[in-house]
Amino acid sequence: MNKTDDGFSYLSGALHCEGVPMARIAEDVGTPTYVYSRNALVNRVRRLQTALGTENACQIYFAVKACSNIHILEVLRSAGCGADIVSSGELFRASVAQIPGELVVFSGIGKTEKEISEGLKAGIHIFNVESLAELLTIERLAYAAGTKARVALRVNPNVDAKTHPYISTGLKKNKFGLAPSELREIYAHLEKLRAVNICGLSCHIGSQILNEAPFVKAWKELIKTAQEAPFDVTYLDLGGGLGIRYQREKEYSLERFGALVQKTFKGLNYKLGIEPGRSIIGPVGMLLSQLVVTKKRGSRGFYILDAGMNDLLRPALYGATHLVSLVELPKTRKFSPVDLVGPVCESSDSFQTGVRLPALKAGALLAFGNAGAYGMTMSSQYNSRPRPAEVLVDGSSYQVIRTRETYADLIQREL
Numbered sequence: 001m002n003k004t005d006d007g008f009s010y011l012s013g014a015l016h017c018e019g020v021p022m023a024r025i026a027e028d029v030g031t032p033t034y035v036y037s038r039n040a041l042v043n044r045v046r047r048l049q050t051a052l053g054t055e056n057a058c059q060i061y062f063a064v065k066a067c068s069n070i071h072i073l074e075v076l077r078s079a080g081c082g083a084d085i086v087s088s089g090e091l092f093r094a095s096v097a098q099i100p101g102e103l104v105v106f107s108g109i110g111k112t113e114k115e116i117s118e119g120l121k122a123g124i125h126i127f128n129v130e131s132l133a134e135l136l137t138i139e140r141l142a143y144a145a146g147t148k149a150r151v152a153l154r155v156n157p158n159v160d161a162k163t164h165p166y167i168s169t170g171l172k173k174n175k176f177g178l179a180p181s182e183l184r185e186i187y188a189h190l191e192k193l194r195a196v197n198i199c200g201l202s203c204h205i206g207s208q209i210l211n212e213a214p215f216v217k218a219w220k221e222l223i224k225t226a227q228e229a230p231f232d233v234t235y236l237d238l239g240g241g242l243g244i245r246y247q248r249e250k251e252y253s254l255e256r257f258g259a260l261v262q263k264t265f266k267g268l269n270y271k272l273g274i275e276p277g278r279s280i281i282g283p284v285g286m287l288l289s290q291l292v293v294t295k296k297r298g299s300r301g302f303y304i305l306d307a308g309m310n311d312l313l314r315p316a317l318y319g320a321t322h323l324v325s326l327v328e329l330p331k332t333r334k335f336s337p338v339d340l341v342g343p344v345c346e347s348s349d350s351f352q353t354g355v356r357l358p359a360l361k362a363g364a365l366l367a368f369g370n371a372g373a374y375g376m377t378m379s380s381q382y383n384s385r386p387r388p389a390e391v392l393v394d395g396s397s398y399q400v401i402r403t404r405e406t407y408a409d410l411i412q413r414e415l
């Protein structure tokens, strides 16, 4: 169960998001549905902004890949966040949410010419560049467009983030960033660049990081690279990656993260940026689902839900656990272990095995916690299942910020 300050709590035995009963959302909007708390979201941004202090004017660029709904982006924009994007689709979403170009950083290892041109046109703050070839393409396109592109070189600091291998990005063997030899190759081209202003460095070593050591190692490497660079480095992008408490992990809080940034960069004259996604939106979203049918095989019970791996992929993809909460607290104290699974035709479509739950009937409502990040954005229509709805709660009212997909949505591009 999420903490009350992440927007979810029990009132009179019924799970609420802020002042709205989750059961009411299920009744009005149906299931599965992603539910987000607006006030908890703003609160997390405020906590991080306060913790970062003002000395290095550290700007938060929200990693749009974590949750890209334009209404969520609007809330974040009004709280002072920019956007970290990895495609021009995300640039489009950011612009619809009225995030100004100068508050957009463009990350990603394979930006196409079309995407670079669109970034230039939008006047984005900076391109985080990952190869000499990409840099030369930006130079060519910016020159042709009669503009100057701001660039930060993404350093690969060869740091083990000690996270799931699929979300580790800062090791030499990973495809991301520039190794020292690649940086030197770029430095040899500096004098030839006419339409590119290389003014910064960036790094991002992975996601769901729960202790300070990998951050400190990576940022120290960034500082060293900045001090040795043959150009004036005025800006450092420290990446995202701060983890959240999915189960019983020890949390590294927003406050500690902000304090660590302040401590590491104190007295250094760099303007800073960070690209958090999960730590901002993860805890303030739940996936609301309904029990479709129960099944027993020997001593093993299965609860089959109407949400599946196409709606929330993380358990199947990473073996991640999203703790489940009953929308209505049970009267009984008799709990037995069951496997909570989805309806998709894959054995990996399982949320949790052996979770202790009371006897439930079809129609019972359950909600998976910490589902705000990489939930809806990783959803698909696999098994021809329309994607879920999304709801944003604000106090005692809520708004459907994305309607449930329909069967027509499944085939509209095929007609």
Ligand SMILES: Cc1ncc(COP(=O)(O)O)c(C=O)c1O
Pocket (backbone or CB within 6 Å): 063, 066, 084, 107, 108, 204, 206, 207, 208, 239, 240, 241, 242, 275, 276, 277, 278, 279, 373
């Ligand atoms: C370049 C970059 N920045 C930021 C993020 C956001 O990471 P997180 O959601 O862990 O904060 C990612 C995610 O993988 C990323 O690849």
